[in-house]
Amino acid sequence: MTLKAIIFDVDGTLAETEEAHRKAFNETFANAGIDWRWSIEDYTRLLKTTGGKERMRRHREDIGAGAPSDDEIARLHAEKTALYCGLISSGAVPLRPGVAAWIDEARAAGIRLAIATTTNRPNVDALSQAVWGCPAEEVFEVIAAGDEVGAKKPAPDVFLLALQRLGFGPGEAVAVEDSENGLRSAKAAGLRVAVTPSIYTRNDAFEDADWVLPSLERKERPPELSFA
Numbered sequence: 001m002t003l004k005a006i007i008f009d010v011d012g013t014l015a016e017t018e019e020a021h022r023k024a025f026n027e028t029f030a031n032a033g034i035d036w037r038w039s040i041e042d043y044t045r046l047l048k049t050t051g052g053k054e055r056m057r058r059h060r061e062d063i064g065a066g067a068p069s070d071d072e073i074a075r076l077h078a079e080k081t082a083l084y085c086g087l088i089s090s091g092a093v094p095l096r097p098g099v100a101a102w103i104d105e106a107r108a109a110g111i112r113l114a115i116a117t118t119t120n121r122p123n124v125d126a127l128s129q130a131v132w133g134c135p136a137e138e139v140f141e142v143i144a145a146g147d148e149v150g151a152k153k154p155a156p157d158v159f160l161l162a163l164q165r166l167g168f169g170p171g172e173a174v175a176v177e178d179s180e181n182g183l184r185s186a187k188a189a190g191l192r193v194a195v196t197p198s199i200y201t202r203n204d205a206f207e208d209a210d211w212v213l214p215s216l217e218r219k220e221r222p223p224e225l226s227f228a
Ligand code: XBP
Pocket: 009, 010, 011, 012, 018, 021, 047, 049, 050, 051, 052, 053, 081, 116, 117, 118, 119, 120, 123, 146, 153, 179, 181, 182
């Protein structure tokens, strides 16, 4: 079937954002007087739990702590989002190689562009402003983000929501992901999936991917994913 849309993940796919997320979590904990500090090793493990609030609850359970409460975690997460957006707005994180050119190329070819991400909508907008100088909806026609769905990746919900908003079936779109959870989510939605591993996901399992690409640069993309 002809390809009509590309649905992009954000964290790790459009940009290597996870170090900025980790720093924002750690700064939030320090500001709140909580003695949690997530190392790169900790965060690699914790990333298996998608969503920032879910990740904090997972850590609380892992260490057998009774606090912070779920309400407190929601407040901490709002602060983390503000800190993260500040980091991204300072221009600290560029797009990954090939992303900007691919998006231009796809748009010029009439391919419709969407986002399906676990991250919060303000984080998507902060990245778009920093790298494109405009709100995310000026780049992506459809954005499905964060808490808009009940079940985060690897559940298919966020990709199904993006497809529904596009008005397409899964055979008409391709998902672009960097993680095993993202791959499983997109596959469960019935999509073909191109994976480009990121710093935090290079040891994930990608056997089920339709394509595994070292980067999203044109020279690495198969003919089906080149439009120029
Ligand atoms: C990314 C995530 C997100 C971010 C944090 O997953 O799991 O949780 O790390 O975002 P994916 P929030 O790239 O598969 O969408 O703190 O805003 O939840």
